[in-house]
Amino acid sequence: MKALFLAGGKGTRLRPLTDHLPKPMVPVMGRPLLERSIEALKECGVNKVVFSTGYRADDIEKYFSSSEFGVNIHYVCEDIPLGTGGAIKNCADYFNDTFIIFNSDIVSNIDLNDMVAFHKKKRADVTIAATRVQNPSSYGVIEYDEFGFATTFTEKPKPGEEKSDFINAGVYVFNPKVLDLIPSNRVVSVEKETFPALLQNGYKIAVYRGGTYWIDIGTPEKYMRVHADIFSGLCKIPENNFLTNRIYGLERIQIHDTARVIGPVWFGDDVRIGANVTVGPNVVVGSGFESGRGCVISDSILWNNVSVGSGVSITKSVVTAGVQNRKRYSVRKYHLLPGKQTASGHIISTYGRKDCHKLSQDKKIKILFLSTYPPRACGIATFTQDLICELEKTGQVDTSVAAVSDSEYSYPPRVKFTIEQQNEEAYAEAAEKINSSGFDLLMVEHEYGIFGGKWGKFLLNLTSRLKIPYFVTLHTVLPNPAESQKEIMSTLAAKSRKIITMASNTVDILQNTYGIERTKIEVVHHGVPEYPSTERDTLKKELGLTGRFIVSTFGLISPGKGLEYGIEAIARVAKKHPDILYFILGQTHPVVKRKDGEKYREKLERTVKNFGLEEKVRFVNRYLKIEEIIRYLQLSDVYMTPYLGKDQAVSGTLAYAAGYGRVIISTPYLYAEEMLKDGRGLLADFRSPATLAERIEEVMTHPEQQEEMERRTQELGKTMYWGEVSLHYLHLFQAELQRGKEPPA
Template sequence: MSNEIAPALCELGNSQSLPLPTRIAFIGNYLPRQCGIATFTTDLCTAIAQEFGEERLFAIPVNDPGGDYQYPERVRLELEQEDVSSYERGADFLNFNGNDLVCLQHEYGIFGGPAGSHILALLRKLRMPIVTTLHTVLREPNPDQMANLREIARISDRIVVMSQHAVDLLEEIYDVPASKIDLIPHGVPDLPFNDPNYFKDRFNVEGQSVLLTFGLLSPNKGIENVLRALPAILRENADVVYIISGATHPHVRRSEGEAYRTGLTELASSLGVSEHVIFDNRFVSNEELMEHVGAADIYITPYRQEAQVVSGTLAIAFGAGKAIISTPYWHAKELLADERGIIVPFDDPASIAESVNILLANDALRHQMRKRAYLYSRGTTWKMTAQAYMATFQRARSERMSRPRPAPRDAETIALDRLPFLNTSHLFAMTDDTGILQHAIYSLPNNSEGYTTDDNARALIVANALNASPLSSSVEYETLSCRYMAFLWLAFRHDTGRFRNFLSYGRTWLEETGSEDSHGRALWAIGTVLGTSSHVGLRGAAGRMFQAAAASSLTFSSPRAWAFSVLGMQAYLDWFPGDRLIQGWRNVLANRLLSIFDQTRGNNWYWFEKHLSYSNARLPQALLLAGWKSSNRRMVEAGTESLRWLLAEQHRESDSVFVPVGSMGFAAGSKKERFDQQPVEACATVSACMTAHQISGEQSWLDEAGVAFRWFLGENDLQVPLYDAATGGCRDGLHPDRVNENQGAESTLSFLMALLELRGLELSNETQQLSEMSASL
């Protein structure tokens, strides 16, 4: 591979460890629309589908006014060029269909509005990474062109261009940083290095020297200059035939009809060369195009202006190993340097004739030029281009994960300076006569996913808090508590002392024994009921289960199961402080947490394990609580140290925004996984900080609890709320580019749990202030 081309593909090797995007939308014209962008988009999609799978992509073309195209199945949605609302609807379609990335093919003329500005209505609303390929980069743009391209570059995560000259223009004229630009040359078919005579019989030109120009015809193509060169060429090479392959550009045909083609035929006639010119007035298929190119001895691009940073027809001829003569437009000068072709001045038929005659008279020179072009182009075959684009897509997603940007603002806004009103509508919507359902589709319960002990335990803690709060007194919450307790009773196996976890919607248990963590959460929930509820029936059921289930926690190996169990045992001990058996079990589990912390901490890693995963703050919270209640100073110190370290890990580098550890976690010494961010982490952090404040009385812990809670309200990486004030539900998490719109049980219960804790503190402070006021009167 050439040194010039190798940098275009260098990111591929650096991206092998990054996950591939699973759904990519390509926006740009698409075949059978007749234009170069349509051909490029179609070829790129086909190459990526062949290399990475058809299921990974789909296309969204732009229809020109009056256009009616029979697109293939790969096309999912069509945009109407002059209808800005279709661009806005396109953005909604992409946002709601779970796409990982959008790849835009940009050319000013294919989008509606001044200089194609309608496309901005779509791009500004997108929540996923955007990679834009620029097919035109102007040195002297008008104000609209300048503004639009700069805005597209700002919105896009990566910019792809096909020539170094385009890179230079972006940096110098449009102020696009070099770090944002990827150079990926125009893809070419992987053709063999063939003898042109193999294809000539298909055009009835056997034994003749074939000159070729192909592509959509328009006046700026300069074909008339080749016709004017033909008399001088024919004087030395009487067997030459010039094939002009391609239909008139649809835009030219609509405005001017076939005037340009007619003028060319008339010019050929007046020059006496008509018998040596073949007009193939068709938009040919890729297969036919390869035959046209294959038959050419010399390919000519006689364009009349230099401001062209890429020519697809030039790239295809170059990749086929053709001897090429071209005028000095930007792409040609770059591609044909180092004797890979011949450059002639603009509008200079004499130079064209001289160059053709030199090449036809010197087979060795012509074949050396062909070979240099062919070898240089091997790194730009469509297979290699597809790999380079996928590497750019991976890089765009990785950069978005490490440096997320605010998502587009919707109408929904939530005040950050006060706690939201309590809304339990979604809690009731997710609960049926069995318990709370595990998952939701947006805000609709997803019955097919069934129930879990994990979520019903969380729901019991929340319902119990609702019953205890004077802000939410309602017999309905008592009914919820009974329903969730009944689920736990059903889940518990008295013969084994363990809880099952997963229950299908058809009321069939999907396992004989649930996870240690689900058992710990259930013990936490029933301990909370025993510690705070006044409901006789709930307390009776909870007491029987607690005594039968608590001992199993001593056999667990999961630190989180230990922590949940400690929280449950301590809640129980708040009501029955003299139970020495449960005190002992609590101390055993808390000492295990302290022991693994002391064994693991060090080298700037102050944690219980060699990795962070989920519900992290529950570990220091359990240690703090157990140490406080058992007067174990070392436990309180270790809990404080580990929680402070965790908070530092969960802050954005530049400010105090809460950034919970992503759902994939991370190990000591490895890169921190920032996404997907889960509500359960914010909830656990709020609770742990509240516990630390309760023990120490330090205001800083309340401040940290507030930072974590505001993550729910929109003070996060994407600056969008996860809490849905309309439904009372909480969305399932933050992706690098968007919010997970599903409002499942875990997320909603995490929000409610955190809100109720802060509401309880707020109410306690108000009560204290009233007491102080009364005492002063």
């Protein structure tokens, strides 16, 4: 199959990055965008490529002539710009069968194999990839019928006059016969002229709506955005997943013992990092980079062969190839031109300078958290407390809490006011307090059960009245919600700045089930507290447990935890392995206890007695401090979650176990499937003591497998410590507040 790249534009809006480089050649994670696009096309069988070039055409040809890229490449250079349609017509001689056309300034995850198959299934003459955006007035808008065929094209409609929120994504499948309708030797816009003409002449234009990520890198801001999206996991690149491997290329660099790298960071080749340098988070370091002592670099993209001297600080900047910065100097939100040397106090060049400081860099962000909070015994309360503590350590935020309460609690001073959970009027009153209290943003920790009304509907009384931006962290994502649950979530998301989920396998659910825009969804790990590591054998010796194989489960106990199945699994294993010991750690969930007392715990205790496991199962019936939880995890050989709910989208207890590199055996609920993939643990069937027992025995009898799973889990766990996670939240808040503090309309 063949493909055509439209690569002739000047990239005017991307200046100054394109002053010395054609737009398709700007590096994305160290490799030209055009090269990355070719790699994607090769996956769907493309073996011949035509580049329609114009501006700085020699740069493109020189690069692609110097190496083997696995495709045949032809070059057609425009003497004068011909527009998108004219460029396609200018290359018509190369195409005698169905072919793909690709605008060279887009990054997307459109499944090209699927798009071509869709084109053939529809028997279309042209298929256009379409993507949904929040503000379609800046793009070419596509209307289509119930059969998936285009009916109308509108280029950049006025705001409020858009009849569709699907836009032309700049990827097409063409049958060559349609080329006959494009005039030769003149400027033609495929969007404004060719597509309407095809419809008028009865040609079938199918609209393909696949793909979950799309961005055109037409401006420096969008260029930086695509890198941020790659780091956050929103956009994927083949060589690395930054959700699981936070630092790419570390083995290829020379780094001083006193330097610090905070992921996510991408390193090129032949990089030298000096003493007391801090790199990261969210930094791309191109090949040939060299730094002096004491530099601080964050949220920036450094192209190849950049050199900086001692004491240089760079943040939120793009530094292009060949820049030398030799003096102690702070660079913030600037683009540095190649071949220049900065002098103290001298700004080389800026982009969007008037928008750089909507939020003062010296002013702390005032954040109010809406959540449960200790001493209320609740996993979300602990999560909120941990996140706040780590954010405060950055010195860049002031945090307060509006605590949702189901009883009387003695709260710490950080809790500024409380909301009575089942008092509907209290939510509207809380909104007025928030609006008048000078907060920059509200962070909502969401779980249906912690807010009042059916499925927490009272929360909408608060968010609908807010005059400041709000963010939502989801602690539950239901794949098959009731209509009322779906309506609440969709309404909550509509006016939020970002919806934060803790597992990437929930992103499609949020998009397809709740209709949330992909660009609004951010994946951020559940945080894990970082404590000094103690050897497992040392802890076992201290506790008189040498020689025992330890399995543990911790958390607030409730019937949904499926612990009776875990106990029966231990009974099965103990027949062959009498050295096994199972710790069930934690008190009964307060809500369960108020309703049913200790019935469930008593049932578990009877189960232990019936199986004769008094020496094999130990209960620790209290709310454990974090230090105790970590100690038990470090003691454990296996952490087990035999939970019954397949839709559970996050588990703080499983996150903790992953953070400390334990082998995890779990039933296959959503979060477990995400965390245990790639050899990081073992899944067992729901309500199946037999398969739980099989998985435990598999670990007990294969120590080398246990060691490998622990290694893989620890690699992921290192990215989940609260220090890393809190920085992800901080940069998310900072980036969104740069857009201003007005909530969405």
